[in-house]
Amino acid sequence: MKCRKCKDKGKIKRAIIFLSHHNLALCRECFVEWYEKKLRQTIKKMNMFSKKDKVLVAVSGGKDSLALWYALNKLGYRTEGVYIDLGIDIQSYSSLSREKAELLSSKIGRHLHIIEVKKELGAGIIKLNTLTKQSACSICGLVKRYFTNRLTLRGGYFCVATGHNLDDETATLLANTLSWDTDSLSRQMPVLPEKEGLARRVKPLIYFTEKENLLYCLLQKIDYIADECPLSARTGSIFYKKILNSIEERSPGTKLRFYFNFLKNMQPLLFSRVSPPLHPCPSCRQPTTAREKCAFCRLKEKIQPTLSGQAHPEAS
Amino acid sequence: MKVKYRGKTYEFEKGMKVSELLKKLDLQPQSTIVIRNEEVLTEDIFIGPEDNVEILNAISGGQ
Numbered sequence: 001m002k003c004r005k006c007k008d009k010g011k012i013k014r015a016i017i018f019l020s021h022h023n024l025a026l027c028r029e030c031f032v033e034w035y036e037k038k039l040r041q042t043i044k045k046m047n048m049f050s051k052k053d054k055v056l057v058a059v060s061g062g063k064d065s066l067a068l069w070y071a072l073n074k075l076g077y078r079t080e081g082v083y084i085d086l087g088i089d090i091q092s093y094s095s096l097s098r099e100k101a102e103l104l105s106s107k108i109g110r111h112l113h114i115i116e117v118k119k120e121l122g123a124g125i126i127k128l129n130t131l132t133k134q135s136a137c138s139i140c141g142l143v144k145r146y147f148t149n150r151l152t153l154r155g156g157y158f159c160v161a162t163g164h165n166l167d168d169e170t171a172t173l174l175a176n177t178l179s180w181d182t183d184s185l186s187r188q189m190p191v192l193p194e195k196e197g198l199a200r201r202v203k204p205l206i207y208f209t210e211k212e213n214l215l216y217c218l219l220q221k222i223d224y225i226a227d228e229c230p231l232s233a234r235t236g237s238i239f240y241k242k243i244l245n246s247i248e249e250r251s252p253g254t255k256l257r258f259y260f261n262f263l264k265n266m267q268p269l270l271f272s273r274v275s276p277p278l279h280p281c282p283s284c285r286q287p288t289t290a291r292e293k294c295a296f297c298r299l300k301e302k303i304q305p306t307l308s309g310q311a312h313p314e315a316s
Numbered sequence: 317m318k319v320k321y322r323g324k325t326y327e328f329e330k331g332m333k334v335s336e337l338l339k340k341l342d343l344q345p346q347s348t349i350v351i352r353n354e355e356v357l358t359e360d361i362f363i364g365p366e367d368n369v370e371i372l373n374a375i376s377g378g379q
């Protein structure tokens with residue numbers, strides 16, 4: 001298979017990837033060029049941020065968020081990173097993923113903020129899961145949203161950018177559609193504007209599949225953590241991703257159509273509904289739809305009696 | 317042919333195309349990248365019986 005872009009220029013080069021959803025075969029150089037151009041276009045078209053804005057990139061140590069941070073920096077955007085250390089010691093998951101985030105920070109010469117959940121809350125995700133009986137994934141989502149929101153606002157960043165990709169978004173869209181979860185569907189947007197104490201959140205990788213992000217990492221020699229989070233085993237997103245990839249194999253372009261036509265035709269109808277009013281949490285002042293304290297402060301309250309009764313909390 | 321995937325090694329006597337190898341291992345082309353000597357291979361490439369390849373998993377999340 002030959003690179004189509006090179007062929008158009010009268011050259012012959014072996015392709016390394018065939019993007020069936022774009023009917024496009026690309027060589028190494030043309031793929032990197034295509035990826036970075038498409039990223040720049042997505043950011044501009046969706047009005048995510050400009051080169052003047054200071055952007056906080058939330059990195060997990062995985063391929064997607066690291067590809068995003070590297071590419072944004074290469075394209076000349078003003079970025080800093082944030083890594084939330086969840087304190088997951090199974091298979092040294094947190095320390096290994098943190099190492100990858102720190103490596104990239106050194107490689108590109110950009111500052112990386114580290115927020116340690118154990119230091120902030122007195123316990124890591126596994127202990128929080130045991131103490132609260134809430135699922136590890138829901139606690140993880142809650143603390144990540146809380147800390148990235150707090151840092152984005154306090155640090156004067158224009159927005160926080162996350163590594164959500166086309167596969168993540170379509171898997172979520174399929175799951176939410178199958179249960180007609182209109183609240184979640186109404187919030188599924190590539191740009192969540194800033195409002196009442198909530199930082200602006202953007203997803204610049206929505207156009208790219210996981211495979212494309214992985215290939216970008218390989219070609220740019222970005223070291224990432226390949227292992228899955230050991231606590232994510234039951235979230236079910238891979239199940240939906242496999243179903244969507246099977247459909248994609250038979251009908252290339254389905255994922256792009258499913259997601260982008262949702263954004264164009266369906267999401268505006270859902271977003272126009274009146275969203276519940278936000279109040280400042282009486283404890284931490286971050287916004288919440290709850291009448292009382294926010295979900296994060298309620299989580300803290302739940303674990304405090306146990307942790308304060310311990311002689312040696314996990315954070316020490 | 318020796319194939320490394322997720323910490324395991326699979327052996328095949330005969331050579332085959334990337335697309336056939338992925339089918340044999342029940343893997344989806346959209347969620348994998350096949351590498352031979354640091355070279356990324358498209359599905360139409362033939363892998364010889366003496367070749368060593370590695371398959372990288374591109375899909376992430378919970379099962």
